Amino acid sequence: MTSPRAAYTPHMEHYTFVLEDQPYLGYFQYGGEKTPVHTTDRHGFRVTPGPGGQRATVGDDRPEGPARVLAGSSAVFGVGATGDAATISARLWNAHAPRLPWLNVAGQSHNSAQELLLFTLFQHELPPVEDIVLLSGVNNLVLSRLPEAQQGRHGAYFDCGPAPDAVPPPDRRLAHATELTLRHLRGWKVLADGLGARLTFVLQPLAPWVREEPLPREKLLFDELDEVSNFRRFHHDIATLPVGRAYARQLAAGCAALDVPFLDMNVALGEAAAPQDWLFIDRVHCTDLGYDLVAQQLADRLDLV
Template identity: 65%
Template sequence: MKSPRAELTPQMEHYTFVLEDQPYIGFFQYGNENTPVYRTDPCGFRISHTADGRTASVAGERPPGPVRLLAGSSAVFGVGATGDHATVPSRLGSRHAPGRPWLNFAGQSLNSVQELMLTTLFQHYLDEVEEIVVLSGVNNLVLSRLPESQQGRHGAFFECGPAPENLPTPDQRIARASELTVRHLKGWQRFATAFGARLTYVLQPLAPWVREEPAPQEKALFDELDEVSNWRRLHNDIASMEVGRRYAQALREGCASAGVGFFDLNPALGEAVADDDWLFVDRVHCVDAGYDTVARVLAEHLELP
């Protein structure tokens, strides 16, 4: 008998999280990967789709003219999608906001400073950028559990050391994660200003921040994952809607002080779906229908053609 994960989400066997060691950012996708569910360009950025059937990527071919960037980590990369066509950048570029190509400007397991560093390392591939959306937030809060000795000057990153037995309080985790995020958004703001682009920070969806009870398929998947992972032990204190809203408020205030637009996708996504709509493959990543709904709600908020 197949497990729920194998039966419901067979595409996940191709998301192995084997990343290439990279200077400056630590790790990134391999370039020119071609798996049954995703392809990357020569620099490791995932391919996205456009409304006219063409493809676009940071270091690969794309239609001429201005582009829009969707930046972030594994959820923007599209872990859980059955193909490149189903990621949020692809759904924006091919259906919900198709006026310009959307580039998938994301790397798996990145924190906010690593996301920002991509702009420095790969800006030479970008000529005209008219819109930048940073869809992120979960990784910084997850990494806030690590002790001060692992935080360094710019925040902890994945694989930098073991998790402690005694975790900071949710308020301490929110304060640390939001401060780092806003600090790095000021760098994004300078980057956007240089291009004359609008910048928006979007708090990405986390399943328990979207709705109190998961859909039936989600519950089966979450229960299976909880048997083999330490999610509940390490993150149960932040995996509540109340903490999600407090985190969003801290980010909202920080973005306002930095002059950056802010949008909490979690309540908007919860209002856009029915209780039994299947959105998530795990608590952070979506199935195709979930990513399409994220793209639709995001496009409505941004009011882009």
Template identity: 65%
Template sequence: MKSPRAELAPQMEHYKFILEDQPYIGFFQYGDESTPVYTTDSCGFRVSHAADGRTAAVAGDRPRGPVRLLAGSSAVFGVGATGDHATVSSRLGTRYAPTRPWLNFAGQSLNSVQELILLNLFQHHLDEVEEIVLMSGVNNLVLSRLPESQQGRHGAFFECGPAPENVPTPEQRIALAGELTLRHAQGWQRFATAVGARLTYALQPLAPWVRERPAPQEKSLFEELDDVSNWRRLHNDIASMEMGRRYADLLREGCAAAGIGFLDLNTALGEAVSGDTWLFVDRVHCVDAGYDTLARVLAERLDLR
């Protein structure tokens, strides 16, 4: 008998999280990689679909003229999607906001400072940018459980050291993750101002922050993952809807003070679907329908065309 993951989400077999060692950001997708579910350009950015059947990539071919960026980590990369056509950037570029091509500006397992470093490393590919949506926030909170010795001045990153014996309180975790997230978001704001782009910080969805009860398919997938991973044990303290709202409120206030637009995709997504709609392949990443709904919600809430 197949496992729920093998039966419901066979595409996950091709998302191996095998990344190439890279200076400055630590790791990134391999360049010019083609699998049954994703394609990367020469620098490792995932290819997006654009209007009229064209494609668009940060370091690859794309329509001439201004572009829009969807930036972040693995959810923006589109882990869980059955193909390049199904990522949020592709759904924006082909259906919900197709007047400009959307570039998938994401690296798997990045924290907020690595996302900002990525912008600095590849801004020479970004001559004309009119819109930036930074869909992020979960990785900083996940990494906030690591001790001060691993946080350094700019926050911990994945694989930076052993698991801690003593974990900060949920309040401390939210405060640390929020401070780092807002600090680095201001770096994005300076870039956006310099190029004349609008920046919106969109707190990415986490399944238990979206709704109290998962869809039936999600319940099966989550239970299988909990049998083989320690996600629930490590992060149950920040996985409640209350913690998600507190984190969102902190980021909303900080973004307002910095003049950065803010959208909590958890409440927006929860309001956009019925309780039994299948959205997630795991607690962080979506299936095609989830990414499609996220793209629609972004376009509607940000008045994108």
């Protein structure tokens, strides 16, 4: 019998999550990858295809002149998209905010410290940047399950140690993830101000924060993944709509104190999607439609053109 994942998302076999060990970052995508669903430049950044056969990457081709940056982790990289053209950055450049090229500055499984470090290490290769949209927040909360000994001074990262038998309560997890996210956002603010770029923080969508009940197809996919992972056991307490809204309130308050515009994409996506729209391949990564709706909401709500 064909599994739901094989039946509905056969392209996911090409997202293998095999990452290259990298100094400072810990791990990153391999450079020069070409699979049926994704392409990376010489450094490992995903290619953003644009109008008329143009391409935009950090390390290789891009049109001359200024650009915009979409930064984050695996959702920004576009895990779940059926091709480079279906990523958020590509949908922005080709449809919803096409005035400037969009650079995909994302590392799979990165926390907020790694996201900031990635941008810092490669800022010397960037053109003039008008906008930086940081779509993030989930990985810090996921990693908040790990004990203090694995958190270090700047937050835990994936594969930094064995999974615990017990996790902290939701309020402690929220406080820890919020503090780390805002701490590193201060660094983004310094960089953005120095570059003369507008910075916006967007809380990325998580399926149970968008709508409380998944579609039947989504539930089949989630249930299959839960059979081989510990997501439900470790994260059932944070994977609820009230926790998502509480996290958004805390981040919004911190962003206001930093004078950084904030958008909760969970609310925006929930309002934009029709009840029958299939949005998620797993709880963190979207379908092509989901990513397109995210791009549309970014353009509309952040006044991008």
